[in-house]
Amino acid sequence: MSTLLEVSGVSVTFDGYRAIRNLSFNIGPAEMRAIIGPNGAGKTTFMDIVTGKTRPDEGRVLWGEKSISLTRMSEAKIAQIGIGRKFQRPTVFEDQSVFDNLLLSLKNKRGPFSVLFYRKTPSDTERVHALAEEIGLADQLPRKSGELSHGQKQWLEIGMLLAQEPQLLLVDEPAAGMTPEEREHTTSLLVQAAKTRAVVVVEHDMEFVRRLDCRVTVLHEGSVLAEGSLDHVTANQQVIDVYLGR
Amino acid sequence: MKRESFFARNPSVLVFIAILALFTLGVTLASEAFGAGLISTSFIKTLGKTLCLCLIAVAMDLVWGFAGILSLGHFAFFGLGGYMVGMWLMYERTRDIVVASMANAPIPPTPAEIDAAIGTQIFGVVGSSEFPAIWFFSGSLVMQLLLVLLVPGLLALIFGWLAFRSRVTGVYLSILTQAMTLALALYLFQNDSGLRGNNGLSGLQNLPGVTASQAVVSVWFLWASALALGLGYLLAAWVVSGKFGSVIRGIRDDEARVRFLGYSVEGYKLFIFTLTALIAGIAGALYYPQAGIINPAEVAPIASIYLAVWVAIGGRGRLYGAVIGAAFVSLVSSWFTGGQVPSVNLGVYTINWVEWWQVILGLSFVLVTLFAPKGIGGLFDLAQGRLVPNRHGADYGPDQGALMEREGRE
Ligand SMILES: Nc1ncnc2c1ncn2[C@@H]1O[C@H](COP(=O)(O)OP(=O)(O)OP(=O)(O)O)[C@@H](O)[C@H]1O
């Protein structure tokens, strides 16, 4: 299987603390992957590195068939080439309507001049409605997104991710603070998305990870501790010691 | 699918333009030159200048209220616009005077002699008679008008590029913009800056080659200022109404998120910073011929801070709020500082409004920031909110607010 994203030998140090240590990680074009690990394991930092927010001290981050290096690209450029990200804390533009949040995220030209002269096309409107349908916010489109419930904001953010039509979705704790029913909806959204693209999900909740039914990577102190099926990694003694046993 | 027109989606813009047109018509009909003579020429100039201040306030609202960049340097661009047009006004007028006075000389003066005489006239106050290189185009109105755009635009572009590229944000950016306007003021204060040091440029109210009286000229400038404000408002409303507005408001609220959506935040900031600098330059170019004089004190850091105060009091994040704030505060301010308000004698202390006005202004700024962050513009929301408490969605603008207020009383 070809790889979509290849992270190899990456290290990051914050004020002398090595948050990521010689981390290597690969993911294929239409693969779902869960990342678990204790607090401070470096899961969010890993996403920061891939999306260009944090620059690694050493190591390579290569993207796509042409193996483009991401380590020197700007965040905006990385997003444009097809890596979308959902943050740990839901971040939507609270002051703007659900519709505008989605429209803003649609895959279109991103330059100031094209955006200034952008005119909403019927197909874009249709796309927004379809996305809203998918994330269960079809009847909330005119509302300010700040008025949505916590779970709805999480979905909106996933919708914004899908709107970008990325090849790789990085999703940080999508189910945090959700009710069981909401979690189920979130699971199906992610599973659906992973049919056509790569999805990396960071999550603490084991039940949630189990339902994703995918390969699991366990991070600990900035590097990979174990990788494999959920049953495989949960049987690993080291994993039990540092994460599950606590 | 039906497309709504720009005005249907933004009714407040139409109302604003209508009010501006009515205002201009009213003032014209009350002027000495074109109407009943109810308003003095000097007050017409005050009103015209106020329109220019409203225009720069619209620019400030774009850059601060919508894009979240608290620039405390936009009066630098305003002043530069004024200087650029002032150079032509001063050169041409001095030339006219010099040529007229030399016309009676026995030997006709050579062009070089005329030039030297103009130079002595203009730069005598700073002990020079040479034309500095920056006056190269001062004989050409077209060129100086181009410079009204080019000089502020380029300064904003270079400054913005350096600042935004290194991701300077928040209070650090504000300080940097203050430093920029301070540096410009200090430079202009120097006698060898080429712009007459602290004397500045004067006599700008006299249009070369125009024989009409100031009463007439003042109304012309009022029209020009109103037109500029109307067009500037339209442009600003158009910029913020669509997806571009959505992006810059996103940048204001969470710039990292916008970046991860694939928008180059720096590019957008640079765009809006430069655009507003251009608007500020135009506003300044219309303001100073009405003021008659421009000097370096005009670009002092405090001027740009006042600008932020106007926009905050008027209500940032809505264009009409900025206009209301600038008009209200600057008119009240000129009333207080004009010495027309009688001092209040408290026996032990006499309140002199010229000085105390600053205190009142500062206090109202603090109060507005603390208790009415939406400013005067927020009153329109209040009027609407009473009747439609669950108004999800965008602002309707002042028109419907006013309407509902009326309905509420019935
Ligand atoms: N910008 C930063 N500056 C300094 N230290 C940082 C920075 N970002 C992360 N760290 C540190 O790096 C380590 C890894 O943090 P990270 O946020 O990646 O953990 P995580 O696995 O996402 O944890 P959680 O499950 O709590 O979200 C932590 O010790 C954190 O304190």
Ligand SMILES: [Mg+2]
């Ligand atoms: Mg985290």
